[in-house]
Amino acid sequence: MEALVKLSFYCFAATSIAIVAASACYVSFAAGRFRVRARVAPLSFSGAPSGSSVSTVPTGFGSGPTAASLGEFGTMLAWFGLAFQTLSLGMRITASRSAPSNMYEFSMVFVFAVLLIYLLFERSYREKHLGAIVLPIAVGMAAYVWSLPAESREVNPLIPALQNQPLMTTHVSLAIFGYAAFAISFAAAVLFLIVQRRPMSWLPSAAMLDDIGFRGVTIGFPLIALVLITGSIWAHRAWGAYWSWDPKETSALFLWLVYAVYLHTRSLRGWRGTRGAVILILGFAATIFTYFGNYVFGGLHAYGGV
Amino acid sequence: MSVDRPALSETRPDSARPSTGRRTASRTAGTTSPSRGWGDVVIDRVWRFFCSVRAAIWEVAFLATLMLIGTLRGSSVPRSLADAIPFTSPLVDRWYAWDVYNSLLFMLTLALMAIATAVGGMFNRASGIWKAIAHPTVPTTHRFLRGTGGNLFLASASPVSTTAAGLERDLRERRYRVLIQTRGDEVHLYFDKNRFSRLGTFPFHIALILFMVGGIVAAQFGFREMAFIIPEGESRAIGHGTDLAVRLDRFEDTYVESGLPAEYTSYLTLLDNERPVASDAITVNDPLTYDGVTIYQSSFGQAVQIRVTDLTGAALYDGAVELGTFTSSDNPDALAAVVDLRPAGVVLTIIAPDQFPIKQPELDRLQLADQEIYVRARYTGSPGGQEMRAAVLATRQTADLGAIRVEFLRETRFSLFQVASNPAIPLFIVASIMLLGGLMVTFYFPHRRIRGIVSPDSVGDGSKVHLAPLAKRDWGGHRQFDSLVNALANGPSLNLLDTTTKQPAAPGA
Ligand code: HEM
Numbered sequence: 057m058e059a060l061v062k063l064s065f066y067c068f069a070a071t072s073i074a075i076v077a078a079s080a081c082y083v084s085f086a087a088g089r090f091r092v093r094a095r096v097a098p099l100s101f102s103g104a105p106s107g108s109s110v111s112t113v114p115t116g117f118g119s120g121p122t123a124a125s126l127g128e129f130g131t132m133l134a135w136f137g138l139a140f141q142t143l144s145l146g147m148r149i150t151a152s153r154s155a156p157s158n159m160y161e162f163s164m165v166f167v168f169a170v171l172l173i174y175l176l177f178e179r180s181y182r183e184k185h186l187g188a189i190v191l192p193i194a195v196g197m198a199a200y201v202w203s204l205p206a207e208s209r210e211v212n213p214l215i216p217a218l219q220n221q222p223l224m225t226t227h228v229s230l231a232i233f234g235y236a237a238f239a240i241s242f243a244a245a246v247l248f249l250i251v252q253r254r255p256m257s258w259l260p261s262a263a264m265l266d267d268i269g270f271r272g273v274t275i276g277f278p279l280i281a282l283v284l285i286t287g288s289i290w291a292h293r294a295w296g297a298y299w300s301w302d303p304k305e306t307s308a309l310f311l312w313l314v315y316a317v318y319l320h321t322r323s324l325r326g327w328r329g330t331r332g333a334v335i336l337i338l339g340f341a342a343t344i345f346t347y348f349g350n351y352v353f354g355g356l357h358a359y360g361g362v
Numbered sequence: 363m364s365v366d367r368p369a370l371s372e373t374r375p376d377s378a379r380p381s382t383g384r385r386t387a388s389r390t391a392g393t394t395s396p397s398r399g400w401g402d403v404v405i406d407r408v409w410r411f412f413c414s415v416r417a418a419i420w421e422v423a424f425l426a427t428l429m430l431i432g433t434l435r436g437s438s439v440p441r442s443l444a445d446a447i448p449f450t451s452p453l454v455d456r457w458y459a460w461d462v463y464n465s466l467l468f469m470l471t472l473a474l475m476a477i478a479t480a481v482g483g484m485f486n487r488a489s490g491i492w493k494a495i496a497h498p499t500v501p502t503t504h505r506f507l508r509g510t511g512g513n514l515f516l517a518s519a520s521p522v523s524t525t526a527a528g529l530e531r532d533l534r535e536r537r538y539r540v541l542i543q544t545r546g547d548e549v550h551l552y553f554d555k556n557r558f559s560r561l562g563t564f565p566f567h568i569a570l571i572l573f574m575v576g577g578i579v580a581a582q583f584g585f586r587e588m589a590f591i592i593p594e595g596e597s598r599a600i601g602h603g604t605d606l607a608v609r610l611d612r613f614e615d616t617y618v619e620s621g622l623p624a625e626y627t628s629y630l631t632l633l634d635n636e637r638p639v640a641s642d643a644i645t646v647n648d649p650l651t652y653d654g655v656t657i658y659q660s661s662f663g664q665a666v667q668i669r670v671t672d673l674t675g676a677a678l679y680d681g682a683v684e685l686g687t688f689t690s691s692d693n694p695d696a697l698a699a700v701v702d703l704r705p706a707g708v709v710l711t712i713i714a715p716d717q718f719p720i721k722q723p724e725l726d727r728l729q730l731a732d733q734e735i736y737v738r739a740r741y742t743g744s745p746g747g748q749e750m751r752a753a754v755l756a757t758r759q760t761a762d763l764g765a766i767r768v769e770f771l772r773e774t775r776f777s778l779f780q781v782a783s784n785p786a787i788p789l790f791i792v793a794s795i796m797l798l799g800g801l802m803v804t805f806y807f808p809h810r811r812i813r814g815i816v817s818p819d820s821v822g823d824g825s826k827v828h829l830a831p832l833a834k835r836d837w838g839g840h841r842q843f844d845s846l847v848n849a850l851a852n853g854p855s856l857n858l859l860d861t862t863t864k865q866p867a868a869p870g871a
Pocket residue numbers: 312313316319320322323375376412413414415417418421422475476478479480481482483484487562563564566567570800804
């Protein structure tokens with residue numbers, strides 16, 4: 057068991073290295089394009105649209121060779137990171153035979169979830185620029201894991217109230233996957249605002265970024281709804297009340313409402329776009345607040361320990 | 363132009379044409395008719411407020427703000443604000459003092475939103491949405507198609523009727539509903555997919571209202587007792603209009619090495635009118651439910667069984683006393699309790715032996731041995747209420763403390779439960795399913811719509827297909843349209859002339 061816990065941590069170290077390198081690649085992919093483009097712009101961007109498909113959606117492909125291969129490296133490294141993180145979590149779960157129960161484990165799952173969801177988006181939209189924002193978020197979370205005291209890496213038994221395994225696993229993992237989806241929306245919103253301010257032809261179109269932001273919410277919003285529901289079932293079993301206005305509960309509800317505001321803005325002409333993007337950014341701030349809530353709240357959820 | 367309008371408004375169902383008389387009235391009131399009375403104007407304004415998605419945004423944002431204020435109240439964030447900016451400290455004090463979730467403002471906000479959700483989120487949109495599902499307008503114009511920003515032309519070698527039939531066949535195969543109308547020598551097309559997804563918003567918004575109703579039902583007809591204590595071997599009535607009582611037959615606990623409880627179990631018998639109706643072993647995550655009443659294991663502790671009599675032998679107290687409800691300055695590390703026998707002029711304090719003898723032994727002024735208790739009687743009727751008598755008792759010992767006699771029968775334990783009844787649970791379950799189902803349908807099966815016109819080519823016997831997605835500001839809709847058209851163009855049924863014609867139509871073409 058001890059050995060597995062250690063090995064799991066070594067895998068996480070490998071993930072950390074992979075995603076730091078991936079971040080560097082993605083960021084220089086986004087920035088490096090800028091240099092390459094500046095040089096060749098008059099030649100390759102003089103107006104010939106990609107005529108081979110019937111696409112009416114500007115896709116923004118095509119750039120210098122160096123930059124493009126940096127993007128490929130980024131993707132490859134991110135997949136490496138995901139693979140190691142999967143191993144790491146698998147070993148951890150085998151060793152502890154329990155659902156994630158402290159900030160160390162939550163954050164490990166977060167790194168996994170954000171990599172997984174990001175890579176799926178990257179595949180679906182064939183769009184790598186988001187990586188320059190999402191991967192650094194994953195790195196930030198990994199850095200937070202490294203900053204935790206070594207004791208938190210040990211496997212501890214849970215107090216009885218947290219021992220309802222399947223429900224707790226569902227509750228916690230759904231929340232973390234929801235947060236990870238919101239991280240994608242956040243990245244899309246930031247890029248959206250950049251593109252709105254200064255259209256840059258090599259960045260994805262504002263319309264596509266708007267769609268990515270929305271897709272992120274269509275994953276995160278129902279997940280957080282499920283989190284609130286499973287959480288109240290769990291609270292009912294453990295504490296005897298479905299809803300007790302505990303700060304951790306209310307902060308999740310607050311988070312959910314922020315995204316409800318966002319979803320309403322999509323049906324209003326003047327609100328769609330810039331204001332929607334600003335709400336997505338606020339929403340991610342609320343996500344981080346909810347995630348690290350254990351540090352500022354007392355209350356029932358403090359039982360698991362930070 | 364006149365054909366354009368209904369089609370355009372379909373893309374924004376919230377602004378669909380007036381669906382109720384009231385709404386129609388509001389339009390005339392707002393714009394042309396000065397002869398309307400005050401009352402009508404006010405009603406129109408209110409109605410419009412409830413219908414407005416813009417207002418809904420502010421309402422939800424306001425509710426979110428209240429939630430945030432309430433959430434932060436459970437943290438030290440306001441405190442640190444006050445520490446950083448001293449003049450905010452009166453405000454921060456009020457902040458901590460304000461019970462947001464039980465405030466009138468919070469209730470009013472919820473009530474307002476429930477009405478707005480019903481009126482604006484559903485009632486006002488119902489007929490517009492139903493029209494888009496059941497009777498969409500088929501005829502359109504080239505001008506409208508160009509206005510969508512995603513239109514394109516395909517040139518077919520076949521005549522109009524063959525091309526239209528080919529399109530129809532292809533799209534039906536792809537599970538689209540196809541509606542066709544012939545106008546002169548043109549054929550107008552409307553096809554869509556997942557049209558019932560538009561209804562998803564109804565179960566979702568109804569679920570929100572149901573949650574609020576459930577909250578009211580639970581508060582009105584349910585009850586919840588946080589500290590329902592039963593000593594081992596005794597029973598206690600639940601009350602709250604039930605005839606139920608709970609008996610704690612036995613209590614068991616096990617510990618892990620570090621001293622944390624690993625598991626504790628209460629063996630309960632439930633009595634209905636003193637007749638046993640259920641018995642179960644309950645643990646922290648495994649409550650007992652009977653007839654809508656649920657009993658949860660919450661915690662447990664030490665108790666002592668005592669009997670107190672006056673000098674004539676009449677019983678003043680006979681039962682268990684839960685320790686740990688009181689801390690005595692005679693030994694802060696020990697479990698203690700107070701038994702209030704004030705009708706008899708006595709208040710008893712009971713103190714158990716030190717729990718952690720190695721921790722601060724100098725504070726222990728009693729130095730009790732295992733299985734002993736310290737009992738002190740204070741006579742409230744005495745001068746200044748300060749007359750006291752005390753004794754140390756071992757199990758089965760009796761002591762006379764002035765006007766009373768105390769017998770220490772034995773050590774025992776108590777179990778702490780929560781007892782709750784929430785009649786709104788079925789409502790919550792239904793609401794949860796509706797909420798999730800509605801969201802999934804809306805998000806994952808979006809209504810996709812395409813309009814088109816097949817017209818004869820100006821040269822030759824071929825035809826021209828003009829298609830456009832109804833997906834204003836919807837990148838995903840455009841993407842799906844593009845891949846659909848790609849697939850259609852590569853299929854045989856359209857008999858396309860040449861792939862080079864599959865270009866996005868230039869503006870004004
Ligand atoms: C205050 C009254 C409310 C009104 C008038 C209202 C109205 C609406 C309208 C008109 C839409 C459809 C927009 C479209 O068709 O694109 C909508 C969508 C939505 N609303 Fe509301 N709403 C209200 C309250 C809420 C609340 C409290 C929440 C969540 C906590 C919420 C969550 C949503 C979501 C998630 C959607 C998008 C999915 C869907 O169309 O069902 N709404 N709302």
